[in-house]
Amino acid sequence: MKNKIFLLLVLATSLFLRFYSIGSLPAINADEAALGYNAYSLIKTGMDEHGRSWPVHFQSFNDWKPGLTVYLMIPAIYIFGLNEFSTRFVPVLLSSLAPIILYFFVIELSRNKLGETKNRLALISSFFLAISPWHIHFSRGAWEVSVAMTFILFGSLFYL
Numbered sequence: 001m002k003n004k005i006f007l008l009l010v011l012a013t014s015l016f017l018r019f020y021s022i023g024s025l026p027a028i029n030a031d032e033a034a035l036g037y038n039a040y041s042l043i044k045t046g047m048d049e050h051g052r053s054w055p056v057h058f059q060s061f062n063d064w065k066p067g068l069t070v071y072l073m074i075p076a077i078y079i080f081g082l083n084e085f086s087t088r089f090v091p092v093l094l095s096s097l098a099p100i101i102l103y104f105f106v107i108e109l110s111r112n113k114l115g116e117t118k119n120r121l122a123l124i125s126s127f128f129l130a131i132s133p134w135h136i137h138f139s140r141g142a143w144e145v146s147v148a149m150t151f152i153l154f155g156s157l158f159y160l
Helices: 002-019 030-045 068-080 084-109 119-131 133-139 144-159
Strands: 057-060 063-066
Touching: 002 084, 002 119, 002 133, 030 057, 030 063, 030 068, 030 084, 063 068, 068 084, 068 144, 084 119, 084 133, 084 144, 119 133, 133 144
Parallel strands: none
Antiparallel strands: 057 063
């Protein structure tokens, strides 16, 4: 029972540290704005800002961004409109769940031949990821790295 309460506290901490003032802090950068605008453009026209219909990769300032983040942003931008909050909502939500996924991943990694696990190690790991400055920094913006890390953790968990 203590583990569940601690895990809920880790989730609450993770959500708070990542969602607090995401509409204003840090200021939105050009890459985030381009991702949000492409999602908005797909909602309105079915094409990205360069006139390509439902592309897999999005051109952005002479580089190419993977399309998953843009496609994941579409429901939030449709519901909340095109603004900083809706652009960052899905990446922040997914990265807020990463400490919980890490908990279950460490549980699977630490399972011994008898099926016993090291819950304390899993709880500490998830707590440190929830308060980790680098993870908070990258998860407060609409960057592909926060979405990718969550999906990599999720995929690795299900692989085990």
